[in-house]
Amino acid sequence: MAAASGGGPHTTGVRIGPIDLAARVDEALAVQAVAFGLGPEEIEVRRHIVLRHLDHPFARALGALTPDGGLVGFVYGMPNERGHWWSTVVEPHLRATGSAGWLDDSFVITELHVHPEFQNRGVGRGLITTITDAVDQPRSILSAIDTESPARGLYRSLGYRDLARQVHFPSAPMPYAVMGAPLPLLRPGRP
Template sequence: MTDTRPGTRIVDLPVAWLRDHMHEALAIYGLAMGYDPGVVAGRYGYAIQHTDRPGFRAVGAFAATEDGERLVGFGYGYLIAPGQWWHDQVRAALDRRTAKKWLPGAFEVCELHVHPDHQSQGLGRRLLHALVAGTTAPVALLSTPDADTKAFRLYHADGFVDLARGYHFPGDPRPFAILGVELPMHPREPRPANT
């Protein structure tokens, strides 16, 4: 998949390329999430392990520069399964009926980040759509800080629904929301402004 709109292009990222450029991608993650460099460094080993998971796929956004182009956003995910840390955390956060409906065969949007200098230009949405378009999973799940952020509004606008709110993952003091969407995605129509 390649999206070559003016200014940036969205492409599928081969696993080998992402492994070779994981530090670059995680620097974007740290800036987008406001994480300390120590937290970002601690994610490297996990991120490399994720590339071996079943159903793994990744996408990147590249912006033109004087010297060629550079990575300004990325996303990746994989099929979740019992025994994986995120799956088991989410399973604990959901009631039995919700877990039974949403977890089997789900694709986790594990990371989806755009460099702050390139946010609010539609790149997050383009990355999200490219990422989930390439999976045959019945649903996609993700977790995001439980706050009124651009990312949270993007996910809801694109049809994600709340599965759990105010959940605290170990090691992060912020509350998170766990969201899900049936695939293929059908973004919601914008609501008309009140007149």
């Protein structure tokens, strides 16, 4: 489940690079809380989920850091496995649209969040393109709230397309869309 926004790539003074997300999980979840509107109970549940995901041997995480080292955005993901909870929820929806093959040999963007004060400045675009440029899988998948949002617009501009819509995750109040894109992701001015 990802939320982000993008704009021009070099307008923020923000540096994108690897971070120890487990060590900075509370900082990252504070960004997610503001960006996604989460309360303390939801944050505590997500804290355990993030830490469990980071135990995956091929999990990758990047942060968007201000010159003084403040975390203003983050992304993390891992190669998809059909046995993961997320895959078991989305698989019937993907099968119904003939897109179940996207679950194989894909890199999942598990979370992508940018603090609202840094949105529309290319931070989200930089995070997602940097993390996917470094993976071996030929494609990427993610889920995003199924509304027309800046995040969905960003994903479309990078080559993601809807694979399934109106996907309901347990305890999520709104439906999600599952999106997929071939890698490398599209860049402005490049085919």
